[in-house]
Amino acid sequence: MQKGGLKSDKVSVVIPAYNTAKFIKNTLNSVISQTYSNLEIIVIDDASTDDTLNVIKSFKDKRIVLLKNKVNLGVSDTRNRGIRKATGRFLCFLDSDDIWDKMKVERQVASMKESKADISCTDYYFCSSKGEVKSYVKVPSLISYEYALKNTTIFISTVMIDLDKVDREDVHMLPYTIAQDTLLFWGLLKKYDVIHGFNGIPSKYIRRKGSLSANKIKAVIGSFRAYYKICRLEKN
Secondary structure, three states, rough: OOOOOOOOOOOEEEEEEOOOOOOOHHHHHHHHHHOOOEEEEEEEEEOOOOHHHHHHHHHOOOOOEEEOOOOOOOHHHHHHHHHOOOOOOEEEEEOOOOOOOOHHHHHHHHHHHHHHHHEEEEEEEEEEOOOEEEEEEOOOOEEEEEHHOOOOOOOOOOOEEEEEOOHHOOOOOOOOOOHHHHHHHHHHHHHOOOEEEEEEEEEEEEOOOOOOOOOOHHHHHHHHHHHHHHHHHHHE
């Protein structure tokens, strides 16, 4: 039950995890401590070779649904497995080293309903691997397809999708190591017109040394390849 005594809509959180034993405890703590309690926390271990799986198993929260890949599938297929498992009205993504503000879900659900948004994202902090804040990204109130093609503003760990309004078949990660989330956003924008941006609900984007998102050159190349793919698809 949430504020006001009304039954809340379930929010499914998809968390792919691979070799993030040093970070995932803080990530999961930020989810289970949410002021919005009606959560389905789907954690998919992508055949980690460190202690990630044991860290996940140490949590006894009944809202956690643990899935284990027998072999390493990569982040796209791992997220897709979580998406298929989700049963909530609202779908969120969270990387296994990022951190949510404790009121993130409650405030974003309320903002989604108030604005009648199909899809939304929020502000976020860029942080070091130690959690030190480096910069703050404020998202526009409305993000169009044209804007998103030129600006990689949307951060996967802030996205929320209303599956009562968005076809589940449209929420699917393409099999790319880099920029698969950007391709998802572009695909959704082409069909659903805008993604709403909500300010003042910041998440922490932890940029680990050696991670895919921390490698700026790879990120630029990935975005370029994604842009090329979209342009090619539009011509066909």
